[in-house]
Amino acid sequence: MITKVRRSPNTTIKDIARESGVSYSTVSRVINNFEHIKPETRERVMDAMTRLGYVANQHARSLVGGRSQVIGLLIHAFDSSYIGQIIQGIDEAVAEAHYDLMLYTTHRRKIRESSFVVSLARGLADGLLLVLPRDIEAYLDTLGQQGFPFVLIDYAATSSDVPSVNAANQQGAYDATLYLAKIGHRRIGFITGDMVADSAQERLMGYKQALAGSGIAFEAELVFQGDFYQSKGFEGANSLLSLDNPPTAIFASNDMIAFGVYEAVRNRGLRTPEDVSVVGFDDIPQAAQVHPSLTTVRQPLQEMGRIATQMLLRWIEEDLDEPLGYTQLATELIVRDSACSPVDSVFYRSRSAMPSSDERR
């Protein structure tokens, strides 16, 4: 049955003041851990609180000028597990600090975006985390001018004024490409991400750089413009493999694209890695679960979320005199079973049919 008590008269600071025979300002002091309080008084108050099941009213607290203990999270949408991983990191850090998380999706309402940021600034949250924001310029000013704490995630800050956290995309792409070159590939295809994203640009740079470093000439026909989704990976691989002189390896700008490549390869009766080596980027959980397990560049997504949150909290809680700057996290090449030497392929023996050992993180 549904009780109709719209908000049962919660126990307030006053109740526990009465209960423990002190004034309610003393109770407040106890709650906020003030120094000069007689231990026994504190004891008595604490006791009453647990006895009456007191829970502070967050709204009253925020009203009187303090923090709301909430941080806002602005994301584009819940594509893939990429975002999920980041949120996990954020969630941990947020919980640790006893803050709460407010979720905002910009999903198909571009227009509202900047306006809501303003309203956010006025009360609901103490700070804002923006994951891979599309047109940040739109509200970066608003945010900055108001001195409202915020941190960007997975955005390549052009000026160090902008507090942000991202991965070493270029280095990661460089490592992956170099790896392919080292094991003997000379024709290495590349499928880009959505080029409006900085990370996509940086990965392309890394690819080119590694090519140059390996004395391999860059060939435009080996680069296919993708969008970070699986179907474009499929399309791209088909296109690349149809070339007169097709690549022996394909480096995909993220794991989803790599899965699309897998499909195209199979679809043409070829095999990974014997006929076409594949390397991805991100290392989403699925990467270790597919067959062959995917060699990929691990991006410390969770840690990015975590660190960004910690930066934000520092900004919120301390009175900083200087900008937070930006943090770049290292990537790591995770070698699994989807790439091998082109010369090896003849001798390639099918690996174990079971998922590889690191299948679950």
Next chain:
Amino acid sequence: MITKVRRSPNTTIKDIARESGVSYSTVSRVINNFEHIKPETRERVMDAMTRLGYVANQHARSLVGGRSQVIGLLIHAFDSSYIGQIIQGIDEAVAEAHYDLMLYTTHRRKIRESSFVVSLARGLADGLLLVLPRDIEAYLDTLGQQGFPFVLIDYAATSSDVPSVNAANQQGAYDATLYLAKIGHRRIGFITGDMVADSAQERLMGYKQALAGSGIAFEAELVFQGDFYQSKGFEGANSLLSLDNPPTAIFASNDMIAFGVYEAVRNRGLRTPEDVSVVGFDDIPQAAQVHPSLTTVRQPLQEMGRIATQMLLRWIEEDLDEPLGYTQLATELIVRDSACSPVDSVFYRSRSAMPSSDERR
């Protein structure tokens, strides 16, 4: 540079009262759309509001007894896109109603769960949405007794006391299995989900029921216990296909499992659907993007989120006299390319290599 203005003196109701030459209660009335207000006064006030860029302080509002305009969302974790789809639906409904969304993850802190629900009840949110809660019993009472509005998503309510929304899991599984039987399969394998979830149980029921309805004897050896993850699908398919008399079709309890089946089939040098037909459940976006595109049972995930939210809002905003009950949404069999008649297989011609037309929703 970082401005240190900790919360710039926001324009309040008083400022705009002064500005427009009325008392601040009149301003409040305008804001809250009261009836008896002289049009020109309203105009004047509205004008001042836009001019000064007024934004109501939500905390003050909630404090005085009203709503917080926030609803809480409790989820287990950000697995797969299943949860993402649901959240999208929730997000839409929430935005429409001008509420905000507070996110809670129970991820590896089982213990805290019930305690935080209580604290939630005391202020931060007006209602709670719980997606596929694990041990609900723990706090269902707390919630119910406090008359705190909540709605369960993807939970098979045993009593209609519990407001909830879920899909017709059994019917969906029945349809899928029947479809396979209809196109000629007699040995149909089944890989279950995590059996602690109601949906997993219901899907198994539907499978059995369809078998019975088609005059096919149920065989325990054709059922493999999975957990909704891809790797168990792989394992399960390997196990089923190793039987002396292997199934000609496999019905997977969700799409991720189906992808695992795909892999196992390929890994054994077999093909989908020529050698093994596969049907999934959920219809996550990827289902249309893989090759062959996956025949699956569409669960209206987004709509579930949407409807649950609407139910919750009704509970919050109207003073209901009776429980909301539970809503069950229909599923739909989406026929794509991963299943065919076993007799067809000989004549099977490879389909178009391009993603099927409905690849993007």
Next chain:
DNA sequence: CTGAAAGCGCTAACAG
């Protein structure tokens, strides 16, 4: 060490 008192910004009677 602790109490009294003044608001934070807003809504909701209660009087005009």
Next chain:
DNA sequence: CTGTTAGCGCTTTCAG
């Protein structure tokens, strides 16, 4: 139609 007046629950001076 509109102004006055209480608070909502809590933090924070300011006095003891």
